[in-house]
Amino acid sequence: MGVVKRKYVLPGDLVVEGNYQIISNAYRIGNKIYSMKVGMAEITNGKVRVIPLRGPYTPRVDDLVLGIIVDYAPLAWTVDINSYFEAFLPAQNVFGKNFNPEVHDLTKKFKIGDLIAAKIVSFERGKDPMLTVSGPGLGKLTRGELVRISPVKVPRLIGKKGSMSKMIEKATGCELIIGQNGLVFVRGPPEGIIKAIKAIKFVEEQAHTSGLTQNIQNFLKGGG
Amino acid sequence: MMISQRGYFIENLRKEQMLQLLAKGKRLDDRGLLDYRPLKIEVGVIEKAEGSAKVSLGDTQVIAGVKVEVDRPFPDTPDKGLLIVNAEVLPLASAYSEPGPPDEDAIELARVVDRGVRESEMIGLEKLVIEPGRYVYAVFVDVNVLNIDGNLFDATSYAVVAALATAKYRKYELTENGELKATDKYEKLPITTVPISITAFRIGDVILLDPNADEETLVEARLTFTFDGRGNLCAAQMGGSKGFSKDQILKIIEIAKLKAEEIGGLLRRQIGYG
Amino acid sequence: MDDKLGKLIDEEGRRVDGRKFNELRPIKIEVGVLKNADGSAYIEHGGNKIVVAIYGPKETHPKFMALPDRAILRCRYHMAPYSTEERKPPQPSRREIELSKVIREALEPAVKLEEFPRTAIDVYIEVLQSDGGSRGAGITAASVALADAGIPMRDLVVGCAAGKVDGQIVLDLNDLEDKEGEADLPVAIMPNIGQITLLQMDGLLTIDEFKKALDLAIEGCRKIHQIQREALYRKYFGTSEAEGK
Numbered sequence: 149m150g151v152v153k154r155k156y157v158l159p160g161d162l163v164v165e166g167n168y169q170i171i172s173n174a175y176r177i178g179n180k181i182y183s184m185k186v187g188m189a190e191i192t193n194g195k196v197r198v199i200p201l202r203g204p205y206t207p208r209v210d211d212l213v214l215g216i217i218v219d220y221a222p223l224a225w226t227v228d229i230n231s232y233f234e235a236f237l238p239a240q241n242v243f244g245k246n247f248n249p250e251v252h253d254l255t256k257k258f259k260i261g262d263l264i265a266a267k268i269v270s271f272e273r274g275k276d277p278m279l280t281v282s283g284p285g286l287g288k289l290t291r292g293e294l295v296r297i298s299p300v301k302v303p304r305l306i307g308k309k310g311s312m313s314k315m316i317e318k319a320t321g322c323e324l325i326i327g328q329n330g331l332v333f334v335r336g337p338p339e340g341i342i343k344a345i346k347a348i349k350f351v352e353e354q355a356h357t358s359g360l361t362q363n364i365q366n367f368l369k370g371g372g
Numbered sequence: 373m374m375i376s377q378r379g380y381f382i383e384n385l386r387k388e389q390m391l392q393l394l395a396k397g398k399r400l401d402d403r404g405l406l407d408y409r410p411l412k413i414e415v416g417v418i419e420k421a422e423g424s425a426k427v428s429l430g431d432t433q434v435i436a437g438v439k440v441e442v443d444r445p446f447p448d449t450p451d452k453g454l455l456i457v458n459a460e461v462l463p464l465a466s467a468y469s470e471p472g473p474p475d476e477d478a479i480e481l482a483r484v485v486d487r488g489v490r491e492s493e494m495i496g497l498e499k500l501v502i503e504p505g506r507y508v509y510a511v512f513v514d515v516n517v518l519n520i521d522g523n524l525f526d527a528t529s530y531a532v533v534a535a536l537a538t539a540k541y542r543k544y545e546l547t548e549n550g551e552l553k554a555t556d557k558y559e560k561l562p563i564t565t566v567p568i569s570i571t572a573f574r575i576g577d578v579i580l581l582d583p584n585a586d587e588e589t590l591v592e593a594r595l596t597f598t599f600d601g602r603g604n605l606c607a608a609q610m611g612g613s614k615g616f617s618k619d620q621i622l623k624i625i626e627i628a629k630l631k632a633e634e635i636g637g638l639l640r641r642q643i644g645y646g
Numbered sequence: 647m648d649d650k651l652g653k654l655i656d657e658e659g660r661r662v663d664g665r666k667f668n669e670l671r672p673i674k675i676e677v678g679v680l681k682n683a684d685g686s687a688y689i690e691h692g693g694n695k696i697v698v699a700i701y702g703p704k705e706t707h708p709k710f711m712a713l714p715d716r717a718i719l720r721c722r723y724h725m726a727p728y729s730t731e732e733r734k735p736p737q738p739s740r741r742e743i744e745l746s747k748v749i750r751e752a753l754e755p756a757v758k759l760e761e762f763p764r765t766a767i768d769v770y771i772e773v774l775q776s777d778g779g780s781r782g783a784g785i786t787a788a789s790v791a792l793a794d795a796g797i798p799m800r801d802l803v804v805g806c807a808a809g810k811v812d813g814q815i816v817l818d819l820n821d822l823e824d825k826e827g828e829a830d831l832p833v834a835i836m837p838n839i840g841q842i843t844l845l846q847m848d849g850l851l852t853i854d855e856f857k858k859a860l861d862l863a864i865e866g867c868r869k870i871h872q873i874q875r876e877a878l879y880r881k882y883f884g885t886s887e888a889e890g891k
Contacts, residue, residue, distance in 0.1 A: 156879070156882075156883050158793065158802065158875060158878055158879075159756075159793050159798075159799035159800070159801055159802055160756075160799065160800060160801030160802055160836065160837065160838035160839065161838065162838070173798060175758075175800065177839075182800065182801070182838065182839075184758060184798035184799055184800065185793070185796060185798055185799075186793050186794075186796070186878055186882050187882075200796055201796070201882050202685070202793075202794060202795065202796030202882075203795075203796025203797070203798075204684070204703060204762075204795075204796060204797075206761075216381060216383045218378055218381055219378070228381065232702065232703040232704050232705065232762060232765045233705060233764075233765075234705070259384070261381075261382075261383055261384035261387065262383070262384055263383045263384070263385055273763050273764075274714060274715075274763035274764040275764075289385075290385070292385070293385070293386075293389070294383055294385060294386065298796075300796065356882075356883075417695075417774075418695065418728055418729070418774055418775045419693070419775070420693065420728075420729070420730070420731060420775050420776075420777075421728040421729075421775075424728065431681045433680070435726075435774060437726060437727065437728025437729075437774075438728065439727065439728050439732075439733035441732070441733060458727070458736060460736055462724075462770065462772055463699070463701075463722065463768070463770045464680060464683060464686075464697065464698075464699035464770045464772055465682065466682045467682065467701055467704070471722050471724075471770070473737070512727065512728075512733050514726065514727040514728055514733075514736065516726055516772070516774075518680060518697060518772075519680045519681055519682055519683075520682065521681065521682075
């Protein structure tokens with residue numbers, strides 16, 4: 149177990165000097181490691197990471213993302229996944245290998261404006277990410293409400309081994325489907341949804357403060 | 373915010389949710405169908421300009437600046453000052469606002485707001501003459517939209533009216549040789565009235581006021597009425613491509629007339645007019 | 647030239663607005679002022695009032711402008727028609743086009759463009775009121791806005807000008823000093839790395855005066871950097887930098 153040293157950093161701030169491994173959001177000049185973002189630097193076990201407080205979503209293979217169908221072409225749907233490229237969902241992924249654009253109508257499956265849960269199958273820098281909806285829980289999302297949070301706050305909303313999101317689900321009777329890209333789907337009874345959304349926004353605002361878990365617990369107990 | 377350049381996009385679930393609420397006369401932010409979001413007007417924000425006003429209507433933010441210069445009058449109105457209203461939706465305002473010269477939407481916006489000011493005779497242009505046929509004051513109003521969240525027509529109109537109503541310009545006079553000389557006297561523009569614009573929007577059969585950007589994605593038609601502050605209509609503009617029934621238009625006039633009194637009072641209070 | 651009795655600096659070395667030769671005008675920075683933008687900032691620097699919005703990274707349109715290995719940074723510096731003493735027509739002037747370019751080049755070294763190939767990052771700088779030194783203030787606000795957008799940066803960038811007025815080298819020229827003075831030297835730096843990313847000069851300076859002015863401008867930049875830090879600390883850490891340690 150290493151000592152965790154934490155401090156606030158801005159872009160260009162010296163985080164630490166020495167032979168550390170950079171995990172995220174920092175860069176090295178010679179022996180010095182500087183932050184690239186506004187956030188919290190963590191130095192532990194010879195590793196340096198900067199947890200950002202803001203930032204765009206960068207697609208990663210196997211990420212669960214929620215997206216909105218914004219267009220379709222003969223062979224694929226175009227999906228907005230709140231990132232700097234639109235993603236595409238091949239029609240074959242849904243209709244199977246026998247997909248025939250002359251027979252199969254894409255809009256019968258997903259219409260423009262539909263919300264889907266998908267996984268990222270591939271992403272090469274500079275190209276549109278490819279999605280799949282094959283898998284449990286993936287596909288069109290209905291009967292619920294969509295909330296958007298900053299993608300960098302998602303780990304906090306999920307919590308260690310899902311502890312934070314499970315706590316919110318239990319206290320509100322709702323199901324939370326959390327996309328790594330900051331889109332969160334909430335399903336459940338109307339009052340539960342209202343409370344869950346408030347809790348989600350609370351986590352987003354206070355993600356970087358200590359005592360968040362306790363504050364959320366109090367918030368959830370206090371009748372919202 | 374959707375980064376898609378396809379225009380502002382919201383998911384069907386949200387649209388259905390809003391439509392269900394509208395059918396019951398409700399909205400997502402708990403407003404009534406005819407309620408405006410908080411309207412905040414700050415004047416004199418650009419001290420170098422002759423007049424200025426920053427308007428926040430919900431999250432829609434607009435700044436208007438007034439510059440007064442000396443110019444030649446138009447040949448067919450030698451005894452009147454000039455009024456020019458320009459509007460620009462800045463690329464800062466949304467992900468799909470492109471830099472460049474004003475497009476048809478921005479030009480329509482400027483002309484409708486101009487019409488409201490001009491037809492109400494808000495400014496006594498005959499009083500803005502230094503020497504008929506030769507020197508008059510030219511009043512330029514430039515409006516910049518900084519952030520779009522619905523109801524641009526009303527927000528822009530309030531900014532223009534507030535900036536004009538509180539503007540002060542430097543007086544010029546003629547020397548004995550008939551030359552132009554700047555004095556050190558400043559005067560308010562000759563304001564005769566405060567016109568108020570109210571825009572109504574139709575979503576299906578529901579008429580509502582002051583939609584935000586999410587609600588505007590459902591709007592099928594809009595109708596702006598500008599009242600001249602004396603009980604008359606001085607401008608009207610319909611927009612969107614689905615139109616209104618005659619009954620709806622008559623209903624809207626009544627709604628707008630009442631609302632104009634309410635918003636007019638608010639505006640006049642915030643700018644210290646009358 | 648009798649510099650002590652010049653109309654812009656009096657015998658006690660006080661300038662028209664009462665400042666000493668190395669004093670900055672009052673500066674105020676707010677972070678996150680526009681809801682739709684990915685990042686934004688507002689700065690008041692003397693009489694300058696400037697708002698900056700960042701959109702991106704995002705897909706590049708038109709596509710042929712995209713680069714295969716990095717993002718492109720696009721910058722638009724624009725002055726509102728009511729921002730100057732005499733009304734300025736809304737169309738971009740040659741000055742605005744030149745400033746858009748040098749400001750972009752001042753910000754580029756700081757942004758980790760390689761992180762987002764084939765995308766564009768748009769920086770929109772709108773000068774609502776202008777009072778000398780607007781390009782420096784624009785750069786200062788733009789770099790705060792980029793940090794607000796969470797775009798990875800090697801350092802913040804800060805801009806400030808020095809110049810020569812009534813024979814003296816002074817810091818942070820206001821509008822009058824800019825127009826009536828003998829030289830104007832806008833500078834921008836990446837303060838932690840120590841790199842100068844913008845340098846322009848117009849007027850007349852000896853080499854010694856240039857060196858003095860450059861040092862003074864860099865010193866001014868470092869002071870303004872502290873104000874940037876405070877603004878970001880307040881917004882993101884809810885505390886001032888001194889308290890947060």
